[in-house]
Amino acid sequence: MTDTNMSSSAISTTTSPGPPPAADQSPGTTPKKTIKAWTYTKGGLPRNCLHLTTDHPYPEFPPPSQQAPGSGNESPKEPEEWLLVKVTYAALNPGEVLLMNLLPPLMSLAFSKSAGVPQVPVYDLTGTVLDSSPSSEEADSSSRASDDDEGASSSSKFKKGSKVVAFLPVGFILSSKSGALQEVISFPAKYAVLLPDKVASPSASGASSSSSSGANTTQGGIDKLAAGLFLAGCTALAQIRDAALQPGQKVLVYGASGGIGSMAVQLAREAVGPEGKVVGVCSTRNLKPVFELGCCDFVMDYINPATIFTGEVEQDTIVEGAGSNQEGRTTKETIEQALAGMYDAEEVQFDAIIDCYGSQTLYNYSAGYLKSDGVYSACGIHANGYGYAPILASGWKLMINALWPRTKWLGGTGRTWKAASMFDPGREMMEYLVGLFSEGKLRVLVDSEWAFEDVLSGYEVLLSGRARGKIVIRVGGA
Numbered sequence: 001m002t003d004t005n006m007s008s009s010a011i012s013t014t015t016s017p018g019p020p021p022a023a024d025q026s027p028g029t030t031p032k033k034t035i036k037a038w039t040y041t042k043g044g045l046p047r048n049c050l051h052l053t054t055d056h057p058y059p060e061f062p063p064p065s066q067q068a069p070g071s072g073n074e075s076p077k078e079p080e081e082w083l084l085v086k087v088t089y090a091a092l093n094p095g096e097v098l099l100m101n102l103l104p105p106l107m108s109l110a111f112s113k114s115a116g117v118p119q120v121p122v123y124d125l126t127g128t129v130l131d132s133s134p135s136s137e138e139a140d141s142s143s144r145a146s147d148d149d150e151g152a153s154s155s156s157k158f159k160k161g162s163k164v165v166a167f168l169p170v171g172f173i174l175s176s177k178s179g180a181l182q183e184v185i186s187f188p189a190k191y192a193v194l195l196p197d198k199v200a201s202p203s204a205s206g207a208s209s210s211s212s213s214g215a216n217t218t219q220g221g222i223d224k225l226a227a228g229l230f231l232a233g234c235t236a237l238a239q240i241r242d243a244a245l246q247p248g249q250k251v252l253v254y255g256a257s258g259g260i261g262s263m264a265v266q267l268a269r270e271a272v273g274p275e276g277k278v279v280g281v282c283s284t285r286n287l288k289p290v291f292e293l294g295c296c297d298f299v300m301d302y303i304n305p306a307t308i309f310t311g312e313v314e315q316d317t318i319v320e321g322a323g324s325n326q327e328g329r330t331t332k333e334t335i336e337q338a339l340a341g342m343y344d345a346e347e348v349q350f351d352a353i354i355d356c357y358g359s360q361t362l363y364n365y366s367a368g369y370l371k372s373d374g375v376y377s378a379c380g381i382h383a384n385g386y387g388y389a390p391i392l393a394s395g396w397k398l399m400i401n402a403l404w405p406r407t408k409w410l411g412g413t414g415r416t417w418k419a420a421s422m423f424d425p426g427r428e429m430m431e432y433l434v435g436l437f438s439e440g441k442l443r444v445l446v447d448s449e450w451a452f453e454d455v456l457s458g459y460e461v462l463l464s465g466r467a468r469g470k471i472v473i474r475v476g477g478a
């Protein structure tokens with residue numbers, strides 16, 4: 001699938017529960033402003049629980065008494081700044097499907113008050129600031145009034161009309177019932193970063209000079225691409241930082257074509273530099289798009305690991321191998337066997353593995369290709385579904401990997417396992433990624449773009465588990 005607008009699929013449109021419109025429109029009262037939003041009240045997969053609501057309440061700022069005091073450099077008495085944002089694009093992530101499927105039944109058991117309150121999903125968005133509270137003018141005058149206050153709210157840089165990219169943490173989404181799949185949203189300014197007007201042309205910082213999956217540097221393109229930046233990008237960045245990569249090191253990125261993986265290969269190259277080595281792993285159809293991100297020395301195919309993809313020709317992997325296991329290798333081998341065949345000698349093994357899919361098998365056999373002091377840095381363990389049983393099974397494996405002694409004497413792999421958890425990345429990570437993005441050093445691979453009414457089709461692609469990069473939803477357009 002390419003980056004195109006998809007045709008409309010069947011959608012379910014409802015009005016949200018609540019008083020009938022007449023109650024809001026009695027003579028002399030102004031009709032309540034409403035917006036379109038995708039909401040759910042009961043658990044299920046998107047096609048079974050998400051509804052397009054046309055009369056979702058227009059968001060408001062919480063009263064000042066309920067705006068938590070700001071954090072960081074801000075004065076403790078300063079109310080936290082909130083933004084009212086017209087959403088341009090949103091991007092989908094597997095984690096929100098998990099919340100959709102599992103949380104409503106749990107929430108209704110634990111907190112009966114929240115049962116039936118419509119929840120808007122989705123963490124990632126770009127948009128335009130419509131208003132702020134306190135307004136940017138008030139924030140400016142209060143910062144001028146304070147004595148040499150260098151620490152005046154860092155968020156006062158948001159003005160009406162500012163373009164922003166934001167990541168709404170799960171805690172905010174659940175407590176406010178407010179996510180990115182709505183036309184207008186209000187949220188604390190600390191979750192947003194200003195979007196650049198322009199981004200530099202992508203520079204292939206790695207070994208490859210090929211870079212053909214074109215960057216779209218118009219503002220519409222920037223809004224669309226940046227929507228996919230934060231949840232996946234911050235998770236990739238957390239994984240790279242967990243691995244403590246150093247210039248000149250050799251790193252394997254598994255699941256290199258997904259939302260996280262496509263950014264992890266680029267961040268890995270940024271960390272190891274041109275003198276390092278980055279090897280991506282994905283399925284056959286994604287070899288070229290991953291290689292064209294311009295940061296992998298070569299890409300391996302986990303379906304047919306006997307060949308490596310170097311952009312022009314597929315070569316026999318044996319040319320790469322320096323290990324001693326080359327004899328008797330067949331084209332039927334698994335990716336773990338192929339890697340062990342290529343990298344079994346300690347001096348050629350990887351310094352780190354960044355697993356952006358969550359393969360338990362790749363970790364189990366990692367002693368065959370990961371240095372004994374190397375780090376296996378995972379996004380988690382892949383769950384075979386969104387129900388309780390697969391999630392508990394993957395949680396169990398995750399716990400065992402983290403806690404089981406590494407020593408092989410006790411059945412360990414002999415390799416350190418770390419897992420990223422991305423609940424709230426904070427400004428430093430978000431600003432770092434926007435910086436790379438605007439310098440053309442971090443590209444967002446977009447699987448497909450969908451109209452707001454076609455969100456369910458976008459989720460079908462996500463649920464296939466085969467998205468090539470991010471799935472973005474055009475909520476308002478740029």
Ligand SMILES: NC(=O)c1ccc[n+]([C@@H]2O[C@H](COP(=O)([O-])OP(=O)(O)OC[C@H]3O[C@@H](n4cnc5c(N)ncnc54)[C@H](OP(=O)(O)O)[C@@H]3O)[C@@H](O)[C@H]2O)c1
Pocket residue numbers: 093094095231232235254255256257258259260261282283284286302356357358359378379380381382383419420421422423462465466467468469470
């Ligand atoms: N730890 C955290 O805080 C955190 C945060 C976000 C997401 N996650 C988790 O991280 C995982 C990836 O997230 P994402 O947003 O990148 O997902 P995604 O965009 O849907 O990507 C999925 C990718 O997995 C690849 N894939 C499918 N089967 C595979 C296999 N057998 N071996 C290797 N790769 C395979 C697919 O590529 P091919 O078609 O090329 O195989 C696809 O590109 C999800 O499980 C998600 O829940 C964790």
